[in-house]
Amino acid sequence: MKSLSLKNLAKTYFDAYKGEHVTAIRDVSLEVPAGEFVSIVGPSGCGKSTILNMVAGFIPHSGGDILVGGEAVKGPGPDRGVVFQSFALFPWKTVLDNVGFGPKMRGVPKAERDAIAREYLALAGLSHAADRYPNELSGGMQQRVGVVRALANQPDVLLMDEPFASVDAQTRMTLQDELSRIWEERRPTVVFITHDVPEAVFLANRVVVLSKGKVLAEVDVPISRPRVWDRLVADDQFKDLSNQVLALVRSA
Amino acid sequence: MERTSRFSAALIFVAPLAVLVVLWAVLVPALGVRPQIFPSVAAVGRAGIDSILDGSLLRHVAASVSRVAIGTVLAVLVAVPLGILMGVSRGVSAFVTPLMRFFSVLAGIAWIPIATLWFGYGFGAIVFVIFNAVFFVVAYNTLLGVSTIPMTLRHAAASLGAGRRSMLTDVLLPGALPNIVTGIRTGLGFAWRGLIAAEMIATDVGLGYMLFVARDFYQTEVIVLGMIVIGTLWLLIDRLLLVPLERATIERWGLVSP
Numbered sequence: 001m002k003s004l005s006l007k008n009l010a011k012t013y014f015d016a017y018k019g020e021h022v023t024a025i026r027d028v029s030l031e032v033p034a035g036e037f038v039s040i041v042g043p044s045g046c047g048k049s050t051i052l053n054m055v056a057g058f059i060p061h062s063g064g065d066i067l068v069g070g071e072a073v074k075g076p077g078p079d080r081g082v083v084f085q086s087f088a089l090f091p092w093k094t095v096l097d098n099v100g101f102g103p104k105m106r107g108v109p110k111a112e113r114d115a116i117a118r119e120y121l122a123l124a125g126l127s128h129a130a131d132r133y134p135n136e137l138s139g140g141m142q143q144r145v146g147v148v149r150a151l152a153n154q155p156d157v158l159l160m161d162e163p164f165a166s167v168d169a170q171t172r173m174t175l176q177d178e179l180s181r182i183w184e185e186r187r188p189t190v191v192f193i194t195h196d197v198p199e200a201v202f203l204a205n206r207v208v209v210l211s212k213g214k215v216l217a218e219v220d221v222p223i224s225r226p227r228v229w230d231r232l233v234a235d236d237q238f239k240d241l242s243n244q245v246l247a248l249v250r251s252a
Numbered sequence: 253m254e255r256t257s258r259f260s261a262a263l264i265f266v267a268p269l270a271v272l273v274v275l276w277a278v279l280v281p282a283l284g285v286r287p288q289i290f291p292s293v294a295a296v297g298r299a300g301i302d303s304i305l306d307g308s309l310l311r312h313v314a315a316s317v318s319r320v321a322i323g324t325v326l327a328v329l330v331a332v333p334l335g336i337l338m339g340v341s342r343g344v345s346a347f348v349t350p351l352m353r354f355f356s357v358l359a360g361i362a363w364i365p366i367a368t369l370w371f372g373y374g375f376g377a378i379v380f381v382i383f384n385a386v387f388f389v390v391a392y393n394t395l396l397g398v399s400t401i402p403m404t405l406r407h408a409a410a411s412l413g414a415g416r417r418s419m420l421t422d423v424l425l426p427g428a429l430p431n432i433v434t435g436i437r438t439g440l441g442f443a444w445r446g447l448i449a450a451e452m453i454a455t456d457v458g459l460g461y462m463l464f465v466a467r468d469f470y471q472t473e474v475i476v477l478g479m480i481v482i483g484t485l486w487l488l489i490d491r492l493l494l495v496p497l498e499r500a501t502i503e504r505w506g507l508v509s510p
Contacts, residue, residue: 101414
């Protein structure tokens with residue numbers, strides 16, 4: 001686990017349709033210490049996914065620095081694991097081979113990476129699905145595999161891009177419970193992008209509110225752990241913090 | 253359950269063909285058709301047995317099938333890498349696409365005259381024609397397959413540590429495989445037709461040649477036998493080899509619903 005720091009990050013691009021330069025990210029600075037869980041929330045178009053794509057190395061940034069453990073980021077790499085909204089599982093690989101993909105890229109022998117994959121699948125209660133193909137699984141199961149695949153590669157930073165936005169509300173809460181539990185067990189450094197305020201507060205140590213390409217506010221979430229919905233759903237502290245963040249987002 | 257439904261599916265497929273044979277068996281004698289115009293079922297049956305016994309049918313079939321196999325394998329070996337290269341490089345794609353458009357129209361039998369000048373009459377010219385028929389379809393479908401792989405899958409692979417080589421073997425190739433298989437299936441269909449045409453002109457063995465020579469001797473029973481063999485062979489190749497291959501990739505991976 002390593003820290004992530006963004007220093008004066010900026011992104012402008014040329015919009016061919018409008019015929020002008022557009023500023024997606026104005027000036028974002030953010031420190032995520034090793035082992036912290038940070039949620040970034042904000043209305044659509046605030047630039048939260050752009051930040052994640054730059055940190056992941058999928059798109060270049062136009063200004064500022066992105067440092068993982070003090071090292072500048074150049075392109076995508078296994079030090080930053082990504083969980084996608086669309087799951088992005090390889091449809092031609094079994095669940096086991098999807099999860100073992102990262103270790104395979106590192107040159108881990110077959111037997112060993114299967115053992116790693118099985119260990120992580122067990123972590124998410126997916127042992128029974130090891131030999132199935134992604135299209136045979138429900139959306140919720142597929143995203144469990146997506147999370148576990150990123151974790152099994154032991155990234156320094158885990159980047160999650162609205163990972164639970166495309167599953168039903170019931171499943172979403174279960175996945176949030178599970179992610180919370182897994183985070184408490186393994187303590188990875190996480191940047192979690194979402195537009196769902198209660199989700200952001202439930203999961204994070206700190207919530208960053210983004211607006212028009214800038215950080216509007218940062219809200220610490222000192223709610224004790226372990227966190228489960230059964231307890232938090234009626235928790236006053238949780239409600240107050242959620243309302244506070246929601247007010248910020250709506251003012252954004 | 254599976255077995256009976258498969259059996260009934262096969263039955264439904266064969267039934268219209270059987271009806272055709274029955275009509276043929278009834279109509280030819282009823283209308284008193286002369287054998288020089290169209291043979292009886294029995295004559296074709298005898299011709300079939302004779303040509304099996306003297307080994308000539310097997311020789312023609314082996315020649316035809318091996319030409320198609322070799323031409324197809326060569327075409328796939330060249331077309332798939334080119335298609336992938338076009339799929340990942342805009343420059344290559346921009347340069348090759350107009351050439352592909354132009355030559356895909358000519359693919360197949362339009363090459364027979366010049367192929368015989370280059371390779372002489374026989375194996376080389378025919379394999380070249382097959383190659384041409386398969387090459388463009390497979391290259392184009394490979395390109396299509398690569399360009400329809402969602403960008404997030406390539407991103408996912410890169411963020412899991414995939415380098416250029418793994419991106420090729422673990423993402424681009426398997427991702428394009430369903431389209432490649434479809435391309436091979438379509439290309440083989442073209443190749444099979446091109447083969448018969450080429451064999452009529454450019455060789456002295458093969459199913460196309462068998463048809464063509466029989467005409468000179470008014471052996472309609474050999475012509476019809478050849479046509480039946482050509483059609484049946486294609487159905488067998490398609491049903492027993494290509495369709496299962498397509499199923500194994502496309503349906504397994506959920507790219508279409510089974």
